[in-house]
Amino acid sequence: MDAPDDTATERADAASNRARLLDAAARLIAERGAEHVTMQSVAEAAGVGKGTLFRRFGDRAGLLLALLGEAEAEFQEAYTEGPPPLGPGAPAGERLEAFGCALIERVAAGADLGAALGRQVLHERRQASDTGRAFHRHVSTLLKEAGVDGDQDMLAHALLAYANFETTDYLHVGCGVPVPRLQSTWVHLVRLVTQIGGP
Amino acid sequence: MDAPDDTATERADAASNRARLLDAAARLIAERGAEHVTMQSVAEAAGVGKGTLFRRFGDRAGLLLALLGEAEAEFQEAYTEGPPPLGPGAPAGERLEAFGCALIERVAAGADLGAALGRQVLHERRQASDTGRAFHRHVSTLLKEAGVDGDQDMLAHALLAYANFETTDYLHVGCGVPVPRLQSTWVHLVRLVTQIGGP
Known part of the structure; x- marks a missing residue:
């Protein structure tokens, strides 16, 4: 992965990461129902660590x-x-x-x-x-x-x-x-x- | 207080006691707002023990x-x-x-x-x-x-x-x-x- 060398690129990366996490969550909710979707399962589906998810969304x-x-x-x-x-x-x-x-x-x-x-x-x-x-x-x-x-x-x-x-x-x-x-x-x-x- | 000697009288007494307790509660709620009405205050207003109130209504x-x-x-x-x-x-x-x-x-x-x-x-x-x-x-x-x-x-x-x-x-x-x-x-x-x- 190329190291971003300016703030705009960093921001764009953050936005696209956020969108990817939300997409994964939306997909899981559609499949299983919101009640059965855990932070762990969203992290796995998005290919990130659970810590990333908590840092981004709090809970x-x-x-x-x-x-x-x-x-x-x-x-x-x-x-x-x-x-x-x-x-x-x-x-x-x-x-x-x-x-x-x-x-x-x-x-x-x-x-x-x-x-x-x-x-x-x-x-x-x-x-x-x-x-x-x-x-x-x-x-x-x-x-x-x-x-x-x-x-x-x-x-x-x-x-x-x-x-x-x-x-x-x-x-x-x-x-x-x-x-x-x-x-x-x-x-x-x-x-x-x-x-x-x-x- | 006369001792009730048949079931009908007992039932009528129970109903009138219940009505009296509910009246007291309704009056207090109108005066203070439901949030500030405790079982204790209803019991006092109705002139009964708190135990009577709990026996009658559970909680x-x-x-x-x-x-x-x-x-x-x-x-x-x-x-x-x-x-x-x-x-x-x-x-x-x-x-x-x-x-x-x-x-x-x-x-x-x-x-x-x-x-x-x-x-x-x-x-x-x-x-x-x-x-x-x-x-x-x-x-x-x-x-x-x-x-x-x-x-x-x-x-x-x-x-x-x-x-x-x-x-x-x-x-x-x-x-x-x-x-x-x-x-x-x-x-x-x-x-x-x-x-x-x-x-």
């Missing part, structure tokens, strides 16, 4: 949070800058439909990681709350853009209460409701709420 | 759950058998409006007890879940009665996700949203959902 919860943070950053980019209808360019109502469907899909797909985090990183409320605030800003902005009458801020909370992790996880994992059924109720709700000049 | 969580159970039984009676518009006799849409408003009022009023229970009786999911199922049955039945098109079961989940303890507590206690504002969004949602032959 297992830190690794899981880093993974969740990556997923959230990607999703945020998709709904703020990505292609329509999730990103800008489509009418507000269609963007709202796409946003909720993507959110439900994502929660259902990541239920395992999310649930593991919920059980294990109970006090990391701040992060969930930052994400929650970004979601709320997005939905209430689109409701206003769609010309919805009434208390758009509260309506955004109401819509998001349906699409949030607790509700979706309870309905999908707990009650076996398939993702498409959850999504079509979201679409139904958005259409009810966005019909201009409603009751 | 502090048992006492709190008994209180919550009482409150829930009362509320269930009100929405299934009480006067309209909460109880039978009013059109389904109006009963739905009244139900959510009562639920939000109740969650906000009992936030302290509910939050204490949430923090302290984390594994008592079953009880919350029984109540949750009863609420869902009520809302989905009224949606059907109101002639709502679509997936009434999921729409009931969506409406209740907004009026449940987590959402209401977050918005009311966490964000300072006043109860009337929470209630008028419920009414708005119900009117959107129940307009027959929607979008």
Whole structure:
């Protein structure tokens, strides 16, 4: 391995190492479920020592949070800058439909990681709350853009209460409701709420 | 005190003692907040020994759950058998409006007890879940009665996700949203959902 001779190269190496560790962790979680993924198994899969993993992420919860943070950053980019209808360019109502469907899909797909985090990183409320605030800003902005009458801020909370992790996880994992059924109720709700000049 | 000489009298005494203990606990909780209510203080307020309280309710969580159970039984009676518009006799849409408003009022009023229970009786999911199922049955039945098109079961989940303890507590206690504002969004949602032959 070439010795890096400047800070930029060092930084790029660190970033690519970090990405490699997170990739390994994500792969193992998909295969085994987050509950069964240990720091040891991630270190082995990534071909590094366990010490490297602990130095980088602090502990297992830190690794899981880093993974969740990556997923959230990607999703945020998709709904703020990505292609329509999730990103800008489509009418507000269609963007709202796409946003909720993507959110439900994502929660259902990541239920395992999310649930593991919920059980294990109970006090990391701040992060969930930052994400929650970004979601709320997005939905209430689109409701206003769609010309919805009434208390758009509260309506955004109401819509998001349906699409949030607790509700979706309870309905999908707990009650076996398939993702498409959850999504079509979201679409139904958005259409009810966005019909201009409603009751 | 007369010695009870038959089982019925003993039972009636036990029930009235239980009610007296629960009344004392409810009064103290209203005065001080659930967090600051100890078994000792409830025993003193009710004029019994602490041992009596522990024999009756097992532990502090048992006492709190008994209180919550009482409150829930009362509320269930009100929405299934009480006067309209909460109880039978009013059109389904109006009963739905009244139900959510009562639920939000109740969650906000009992936030302290509910939050204490949430923090302290984390594994008592079953009880919350029984109540949750009863609420869902009520809302989905009224949606059907109101002639709502679509997936009434999921729409009931969506409406209740907004009026449940987590959402209401977050918005009311966490964000300072006043109860009337929470209630008028419920009414708005119900009117959107129940307009027959929607979008």
